[in-house]
Amino acid sequence: MSILIPVAVVSGLGLVFGLGLSYASKVFEVKVDERISAVREMLPGANCGACGYSGCDGLAEAIINEGVHPSRCPVGGIAVVNAIADYLGIDEGSIDVNVARVLCQGNCDNVVFKYNYLGIEDCHAANALAGGMDACSYGCVGLGSCKKVCQFDAIIVENGLARIIPEKCTGCGNCVAECPKSIIKLVPVLSGFTVKCNNHDKGVIARKNCKVGCIACQRCVKVCPSEAITMDNNLAVIDPEKCTNCGQCAEACPQKCITNTIVKRFK
């Protein structure tokens, strides 16, 4: 008998709350298109804002109401895009998914230092002091501001140089905006070969400041079979559309600053 009263009391409360809650959720129901919540489920949910909307809820609404193409979300990769496309019955279309890449190889061993920096561990702070401690004023300062901003732990800073792990990078672009030297560029994921340098000085100055900088010798331009490489005031630039990833420019480059970083994830 002494078991009945407590059971009655608590389950009575449970019943009252059950009714109350479900009734309240019915009365105060906010009409939401269930397709939006379905799409919201499929999106990665990192709310990183790379798609330009206020997080995944914003993008889900835009996909349903404004017909934005699911590939607008670079973070999810092919899996998410296909899933939403099948759900909505539209074709996947071309995927312009990008990956961020640090166009510099100037770590502590390669680059010459102007001064010894012992201040706050932040690139903006170092950059404010005569453009950072590296002699080459275009190069990566290596104090990890980009790392602090990256939500996906895709950036590691080794030996004074930031390096982006292609597999982890989702192309959300936070680091591109953050870097005071703007040496991080968003490149199409399938483009293998890039010039890992951002230096527009004349060759002779570039050679003095950094062992692996582009000295504008133009050998790569001459050797490239598909004329994908052009000179942009003393800096070789590879055009991703034309480049066939043949790799001849990498062999030709005396400074070895053209490297190949094919991303396995999208094989």
Added chain:
Amino acid sequence: MAERKKPISVLLNGLIKENPTLRLLLGMCPSLAVTTMAKNGLGMGAAATFVLVGSNLVISLIRKIVPDKVRIPAYITVIATFTTIVHLLLAAFLPELNKQLGIYIPLIVVNCIIFARAEMFAQKNGPLLSVLDGLGMGAGFTLAITAIGSVREILGAGTWMGIPVTVNLFEPAIMFILPPGGFLVMGFLVALFNKLADKKDKSLECETGCEAGCPGCSKAANGGEA
């Protein structure tokens, strides 16, 4: 992590890689408040593990039939029942431990670890895996708060599990038994754990074989920051 999880990895996961107190930073209230003595830590850990395993089991059994509208109240009732059962058993059979743990036993109900594991794990996996996860997490929690308790007791009271250890070495600093000591010891332990775990994580990052990059994975989602 769609592929079938190996039970052993689920069990060990709670101990080091995702230690609830020192890595996921859940369940901070009891782990700071009760750890003035190592013995308390042990008692609290054992009680919490019992509740965790029990509630994980029951929640993973009823997860399919509970509709989403009353999910939180239903799960909380299950957890509260197990907590009260532990409270009654402790009061009946271990009165002096119960006196020390006092208000913190009922607070196991709102201990974030239990509710977090119920939401994160028990709701998505079968009973066996949930029980193993409960055991792993409980053991990790017990390990962590006993470690904190030992450090605070040795520094603050000069004893360990009641045995005088450093009475003549140095005058015990009472500060460690007071609340600020709790935060301090916790902070240093979490830093130590980050150092240990990071060394392993670094190797993780170099060989990019693992299915890295998915933002949903728990490591990226709530790595250091809670």
Added chain:
Amino acid sequence: MKELFAILIGAILVENFVLSKFLGICPFLGVSKKTSTALGMSGAVVFVLVMSQAVTWLANEYLLEPYNLEYLQTITFILVIAALVQFVETVLKKLMPPLYKALGVYLPLITTNCAVLGSALIFVERNYTFIEAVVFGFAAGLGFTLALILFSGIRERLETADIPEAFKGMPITLVAASLVSITFIGFAGLIIG
């Protein structure tokens, strides 16, 4: 009236929920990164604390005391709090969407907040009257807010500080919290009434 004032000051300063009674640390550490989020969270906590104190007191007085079911306290209180939070969330989502946007994401967090259940258990232990319980809840909420905002200010400054690698993130926050809680020990001697 004097004891109400004593309870009010006591709960905010002397037995501050976060820094001396160790209740509600999870949201305290999790949400105090920016002062704006801290404000949102503490608003939600004060709001829920006052409501939950009132409802739990009534539940205790009219449901548990008459049949002396003391051991059911935990389960009834937490059931009441969970239902209350979910109810508040649905009502807020419908009637005041802007407030819900600012406050909403923290509401489910509050169900598992030790401070809410802790304050309910404390007013039972000290068998406060109805008004005393509600004032205690309100004061506890203010204490929580004071600690949270004070701390979020400090954490914002921590961002630009030069911290050793292993201490980045949560460890340095914990060390900072320990220093702040030392200051609150200063209030311990404040005897009122």
Added chain:
Amino acid sequence: MFKDIIKPSIILFLVCAVMTGALAYVNGVTEPIIDENNKIAEQESLKNVFSDADNFLDAKTGEELKTEGIDVSDNIEKLYTAQKDGQSIGYVVSVFSSGYGGKLKILVGIDNDLNIKGISLVSHNETPGLGANAANPKFTDQFLGKAPQKEFNVVKRVPNDDSEIQAITAATVTSKAVTKGVNEAVALVRSIVGGA
């Protein structure tokens, strides 16, 4: 209508019912043991305050004492009558006082001719290492022996008569609180014994 109102409520009702059933069953089993534990603990605490009594009558609360016409300060929580082989030889008073860290509860054993048999600080949250030292015998033994006519008062220097209590260094607030509690207990027993 059914699916999203009745169904959830019934399921919550069932979950609560099953869970509380289990709880009530466990409580049914453990309740007698807990009561017994409490009784033992209480007897023990009374014993070490009044060693030569062999059993204690049930406690009378403050209100009951008031109804019997004894003026009781509202800090007094309970009064136990101490007995030795059937004969009432004294009382144990449990009294509240507000110390440095908040409320503290003291048990005072006083026999019929008003000498104090024992003092124990039952529950307190004074700062460990300072206020908490009031609990150990070095401080409480000062109260033992004949209760003086005038009240105990706390002094900072070495006491020169047995009505003065030396305060613990850096814990005067706690020392005063304990002394105030003991004085109230003595006054109560004095009014009972003196009056009776």
